[in-house]
Amino acid sequence: MRQRPSGKILALHAGIIVVLLVAQLFLPPYHHTNLARIMVFASFAVGYNVLMGYTGLLSLGHAMFFAAGVYGAGLTVFHLHFGAIEAFGAGVLSGLALATAIGLVALRTTGVSFLIVTLMFAQAAFLTTLHFNQITGGDQGLVISSELASLRIGSFEFSFADPAVKYNAALLLFAVSFAVSMALVYSPVGRVLIAIRENEARTRMLGYNTYKYKLLSMIISGAISGAAGAMYALLFSYVGSTFASIQYSIFPLLWTLVGGVGTLMGPILGTGLMFYVVDVSSGLTHSHLIVVGIVLVVLVLWFPRGIVGTVRERWFPWLP
Amino acid sequence: MATDNDTDKSPTEADDLPVSRRSVFRSAAALAGAAVAGGVVGRYLGNSQPAAAPAGDDHKPPVQGAKSASAQAAEQVPGRIVKPASGPGERPIKLGFQAHRTGIGAGYGGWYERTTRAAVKVINEIGGIAGRPIELIVEDDGTDPKRGAEVVEKFATQHKVDFAFGTLFSHVVIGSAPRAGELKLPYLVVSEGYHVASGALNRYVFQPGLSDVRSQVTAISSWVMDNLGKKATIIFPDYAFGYNHRDFFGAAVAKLGGTIKALIPIPPTESSFTKYFPKIPSDTELLYHVMVGPGVLTFVREMGEYFGSKRPQIFGFIDSLEGVDMASPGLEFLEGTYFWEGLPRYAGEYPTRGHKFYREKLGLSDSGASVDDAKDVSNNSHMFGCWETLFIIKEIVEQSGYREATPRDREAFIETLENTRWFNEGIEHPQGHKMFIGKTHQSHSQQFISKVVDQKLKVVHRTSIEDSLYEPETDYTKRAL
DSSP states (O other): OOOOOOOOHHHHHHHHHHHHHHHHTTTOOOHHHHOOOOHHHHHHHHHHHHHHHHOOOOOOOOOHHHHHHHHHHHHHHHHHOHHHHHHHHHHHHHHHHHEEEEEEEHHSSSSSHHHHHHHHHHHHHHHHHHHTHHHHOOTTTTOTTTTOOEEEEEEEOOTTTSSSHHHHHHHHHHHHHHHHHHHHHHSEEEEHHHHHHHHHHHHHHHTOOOHHHHHHHHHHHHHHHHHHHHHHHHHOOOOOOGGSTTHHHHHHHHHHHHHHHOOHHHHHHHHHHHHHHHHHHHHHHHTHHHHHHHHHHHHHHHHHOHHHHHHHTEEEEEEE | OOOOOOOTSSSOOOOOOOOHHHHHHHHHHHHHHHHHHHHHHHHHHHOOHHHHHOOBOOOOOOOOOOOOHHHHHHOOOOOOOOOOOTTTTOOOEEEEEEEEOSSSSSHHHHHHHHHHHHHHHHHHHOOOOOTBBBEEEEETTTOOOHHHHHHHIIIIIIOOSSSSEOOSHHHHHHHHHHHHHTOOOOOOOOOHHHHHHHHHHHHEEESSSSSHHHHHHHHHHHHHHHHHHHHEEEEESSSSSHHHHHHHHHHHHHHHTOOEEEEEEETTTOOOOTTTEEEEEGGEEEEEEOOTTTTTHHHHHHHHHHTTTTTOEEEEEGGGGTTSOSTTTOGGGGTOOOEESSOOOSSSOOHHHHHHHHHHHTBBBBSSSETTEEEEEEEEEHHHHHHHHHHHOOOOOHHHHHHSSHHHHHHHHHHHHHHHHHEOSSSSSOOEEEEETTTTEEEEEOEEEEETTTTEEEEEOOOOOGOOOOOOOOGGGOOOO
């Protein structure tokens, strides 16, 4: 049975998109580009949150899906001279296909085993990007800006070097990811995913094929992560194996935890907060990682379910 | 089906059995905490690498009295350096230094930053750039290409620097360069990679203070082949840095009439190397190695155990042992082997006045370590590039008439630098003369070949600049500004 989000929920989340849309008119140049980048990575976190937050599957290998998007878009531009839209599609498909393949195997495990299996697959993916150095550029990576033509839509031409194009493309990605995530959460499928998260055995006993639902969740999560990776490659013109490293599996986990696991607004809030904590503290002290660590400890103590998760628990239980 | 008729109720709220959710959350929190803790520990481990130095003879040093590197470090304020009083109505020249303070580059980054601060101090003491003092702004890029691009954006749009410089690790340079080009910010890297000269980047990226790996390998090949053997086996890390050596040295061997007996790539995750040594053909005369990273000491020790007293000639790049005391336990096997050096680590091996001045200002001991801490060995084969790059910025700003960060002044700076052919040896260029190729945005210089004697590096050969030249594969001057 399909649920519908209430008017205030729709208004709140649409309001976030409107605020982001209007913000570009007022933001100074540095924060303008920062917000574009934050929205791309928040989309990555949204994808991660589908799997971890709403299905209860803790992955430590999401860098491979993000990297699949980065390489899917970047390499098709660099080697095959794809246009931006085709390259973006290639990135999304790469993330989706990889998530399907990994999901078919990894979802035969649960809990800590699932975490370890995804970690191992991601490490294999990382080493693969190094091994095929002639194609991928390996650890050094590739610059795609000279191969990427401006995007033409009708008589309009959009250059990815233009800050406004970066911002609005990132916003479009985030808005779509956000909408997909919300639609999923309120859909019958989403309710089953939440049921799996809460008690998989009971859900199975009710007659649901939980394996198929988890696989679907993984595919959606991988596709959104791949879309984020593809968008990053197109907007910032760089592809490299760093994006397949363990660091980029931890980032979405961290952003989601800080913002609020299983909340729609958590990923954008967590991503933005962590970006600025690092950015500001690294300008103040050499030991900024200590500051980052302290902030995380404080957040865990005061917001044990993440910021939005705790706000929901204490004050606004209607928040999705 | 787990549905709920209350549309305002959060779909995440479960009615019972929160165990799986809680355990997921706890596991995730523990992992994130461990990752952060690991990052903090890693930062300090990374910074625990040492420092180095050489000696010289050249121009008259215009400034006296150096402080030790440690003393300088102690007075450093994070983020910004000395902001000297500028002349009436003159704003300082703002330089953005992209530092590897954390991440895998931190060992190099610490000495890059010390060298930069020492050079800024000297330049400000002798009148600054075109009479304007330098204001140095330092931002940590975490040795990460994503953060590197963000730092370049921060320099250009928030700090509004005149120039950005100093990046070492190739992937950070390559990840940052597109944004420097889009923001039209001159970006002078000290990276050693071939990515600048290859034409992969853009017109705003230069590498004038340090030769690239292709020119280094090209320069040393002839001497190495003539003196150490023509039947070579190359052991290299199985990623881009290793491939550069494999390809460029391999090509040089073929060109000089030698033979590559075997190419032995070693995966980056390898921690023991004993299984690779039997792959070295028995008729190998020259073993060329470029291993880097935390496993290098194990590599050397295991290589020594494998060969014993009967070994081929061995040549390596000092990149493997930058920041490592040559007298460290386990390195005894390197006695009698040879290394490339960009600038000699030990005083007396290159005693020019400029080099002496540079070492004095950096606070380097005769063995190339900090005068305050003999274990703090420098990265002397690379870090001079920061010093020289700063003096090149000074020279080109003064020649081009650059005043403000306007498109016109930046174009003047770029075109003047592209049309510059030589940077002469002196306190500004302690490593030696530089031939700058405008088409490739890359400098070429002499290189040093040193032999390990009594656990020290003794220079046995200096190449000429001409030895390091190769045909340009690109022409940045024809690209749009």
